[in-house]
Amino acid sequence: MARFTTVSVARSDGRSEYLHNGSLVPNEPPRKDETPGPDGSIDFYLKLQENDPTTLDWKRKLGGMLMKDIGGSEHAGTNFILAELPKDYVLWQHRRVKAKNGKANPDTARQDTYLYGHPNGKGRFRSAQEFYPHLLWLACDQENNCFLNCSCKYCYPDRKVGTEAVKPEQSEIVSKPSEGRAEPPRAASATPLAKEAAIKARPRTPQIVNSKTAEQQLDSNPANDFIYRQGEIVWFSKRTSAWGLAVVLKRNMQNNERQYLLQPLSHPLNYPAAVVRDRDSIRPWLAWSVPHPTIAQLRELTFDQVPWDRVVNGEFGKGDAEVDGSILAAKSINESYSLFDRVDLPTAPTDVHYKGMFLGGEKIWVGEPVRLMGRTKDEIVILVVNQMIERVIDETSAVTIVGDIYKFIEMPMPAEYEDRQNWPVNEDLPVRVNADLNFRNQVSADAGGNTWCEWRLLEPMARKGLNDIKGRWYETKLLLPTLRGQAIFDQDVQAGTVSDASLFMNSRGEVLGSRPGVRKKNRLATLGGAVPSDTKISRGLDGPPEDNIIPAQAQ
Template sequence: MAPYYPLTIHRSDGQFEVATRSGVKEVNQPTTQQMNDTPDANGNVDCYKKLEVDEAKHVDWRRKLGGMLMHLLGGKAHADRNYILKEFPEGYVLWEHVKYNVEKAGAESKKEKGKHAAGVFERQDAYLYGHPQGRKKRFRSPADFFPHLLWLATDEDGDPMNCSCKICSPDGDEDPEAFSGKSELKTEVKFHPPTLSAAPKPTTNYTPSSSTSAAPSKPAFQPGPATMSKEQTADATPGGKYIYRPGELVWFNNGSNWRLGVIAKRGLKNNKPRYLVQPLSNPHQQQKYQIKEDECLLRPWLAWSVPPTTVVQLNDMMFDQVPWDRVVRGEFDQAGHVMDYIVDGSILAAKVIDASYSLFERNEKALANPGEVHYNGMFFGAEKIWVGEPVRVRTSAPGVPTPDIVVLIIHKLIEKTTPEGASAVTFVGDVYKFVEMPTPYKNPQEWPTNPDLPPRMSMDLRYRNEIAHLATTGMWYEWRLLEPAARKGLADVKGRWYETHTLLPILRGPDKFQEDVNKGKTSDVGQFMNGRRDNNAVPEQRKKNRRDTLGQAVPLNFKVSRGLDGPPADDVFPDDQSQAQPQQPQQQQRQQQGTFDGDMSQFMNLDQADHGFYGSEMQH
């Protein structure tokens, strides 16, 4: 985990004691009755306990507050660091309200906090005491306290009228509460954001505990090459018609189960996307294509983990190592086991595809170093990616859950080769981290735009902020620049980045997705997907092109459409022959068998085979 840099707030209005209206002083904390943890007649405990500085919830509050504070005051110079309050301002103390049944908790469970899932604690809420208006004016969350903390850190006059928190602000006053030792009713927390334009520059009221360098400069975002192809432009357009791209490996619904296939072409019917899918198989049992007119019947390869083969002996073998003729004859069958050689072929082929890559559309105008070639696109494992778009970046080891949502916007795609055949691919671009925080804006008219983000990311970000705004969550989302002009290798990239509103309803299910939207919650799609080569022992493989990658798992004459960059006839679906050219009987027979005839060079030459070390003659 990255280190957290401590912040100290030098000014405080916190009070350990306050005077009541009658002039009597009282302690600014829960009452003695509220701190009583003696069980009642039914064994129920309902009390407040002081949280120590090293307890998880105490740390969590200080991390969130430190991050919010430096986001507004620190600028880009501090964007690549994590911050935490070293301590709360003097006079402020964090207390936790817990409610549980002694019999349910048990002696051992009482030592372990946070057992919500096991039903130990019925309630476990934290409250920050210390406001000079007394114990009934406590803060319920980091977002609740943040405006007050910001005022402490920045207002040189120390005038409470300048504070926009719900307690100091006249229209943010909370209703009085009666403390009886029982759990009080929770009222809705409304966050009153500070006005950014009125916030003074940072003063000595807050101090980062370590020095930072100046903010790195970065050029304006370039969405890709100077002239993008039609297909690249379509994939970069926000609100595009398609989730999936020609040549990509997907799961498809086969009626009673899900299987693996490759997108051969895509098109529109009644303004709805549809896909021609070629199932993967072993070389001796090639399957007929399928047409899918509902994107809910498809999933990205990385959405699910690949199962083991039905023939146990094949699990640790590579696709090309398998004696498929013997397998199909049943020589590897085991009594009592159901065998499916087609499925086994697709599983082993998918692993090879996942571990492979090939590049296409050389950028001849790029300024390249000796031995380097720049490309505009790449088949990266199961997916097709372009320069100018975001890809998901690993922040932990493969197979380990990624704590942060991080992307790299590709500016350059560079391959360096050697005469010996070694290939090293470098992604060059800006790295961004997804950040959520209390909204600093009063209404959508104040929302800024980030011209450095690709249009798809900008539209998706606005969508997520609109959902949060309509549900009055008080939260704001943005992409924060972590590292400009970063250089990443193949192992650093997990795969394509997908829009929330297009793929998440499919992965989560429409009902669950809508339930979250109604609450103002939207998740990043990447949180529900694997990364390339997760749990895949097949070694990294540089392939000449996509056809070379697919190998014998697809029919011999199978090809992937180049879409808008190829002849229109290539995008005609087999069930719409009214738009196709007249075919010879042999062509018709091959198409019925799930194979395609025609000019193979439209796909075979995607790698610009006449250039570079990996160039080769056309194969027919």
């Protein structure tokens, strides 16, 4: 029998009731009647007790995560369990059994557990991992303002839309663990022992930005059809048969066309002039595979290891030094990352939250999906980024991406969806993802097809490392006309067989076998000697308007 130390969080913002249309209603699930339905199916919610095995499992996970973050090194190796869930937070188990021949079919039985009690009344936590950011806020935040300082999916300002919140009462924020022994599932609570220790939460002074930045809002808007983002690496047409590699400096509308100012990558002895290209003359960084350098002796060297003066003088043999500079620079960039727009939240002292990051050649934001490594090459899996957390210990950086994992599913269209007014909208998905999903289902329905597409939740609040991420997620309607050609795309639309854009993209780990792992101070430090030293990357709507103007002399 494992020994556990109990830990308590004294404060709670839980509510057994919440305001709805001006009236107080119970903060609990709607169906609690176990009586089978007319067809024999079973569908109800069961309130779980403190000694239920599922409740104990939640408390063990929450206690362990909390003390790992705020307990300090002196508690390393100790098993912790939450003494009790915060007041008015209650676990309910949704039990469903479909009917077959008028009776409940046990082969279809399903049980899902949810934690109710959030003061907005609309949010229910689907796992201990999903609730943990809110528990951490309860244990740490001195300001007691969840709608500014909590990073959970229901409080985080970027997702706060029209909630009727009841302000929690002020109370002391102290967490007191006491050693005990975790009993088997029948036990009601851990058994306290004589020794007790007090661990005070370490408050942080939050400096919260209450909403997405203007540039972040633009990139999350499905009406925005700027595919490429400032600071990203892209392929561009040299207006010959060749394509080169460049970094996006600016993007803007010119003559009713979306234009990009690009700085070609090169070696540090010669920099080509910046060029302007439209969308049709650009491809995403991961759309194509990177070739080996034209000079064989450079293949085992990094960009910074190459004596470029000797290469230019021909000492390493024949080849194209400019092309090789861009290839090696792109490989180095692909192995690097940097974070930006820091957000101070109550969290562990070693953890820092950010709104966005450059991961390899791409720019990603909190609140948007990224392509995730699947079990097979053709499995389409995304992670909707809820948090980007960097933990620095002994000058070593480790980044964790937290979010919900979804798998793309194609299946026969349910009968009730033949009426398009019945098509569901998953409000947990970003609007760009829902817009793309709606487009694909419309294409199928318009062509008389019977295929229904949806994103099915696999794991809420999963924690992934950078090597688990393939790259940015792109809308089918936005990218496939560029990758496959407008004519082929139009044919697919007419046939109702539009493919997923991710099937035509590489993953970050496929770029000459590289994986991101080198932390850089910022994007310019990542680009290094591959661009001129006075290079400036526009911050778009987050920077001065004049920085977005594309010079007329650029070709």
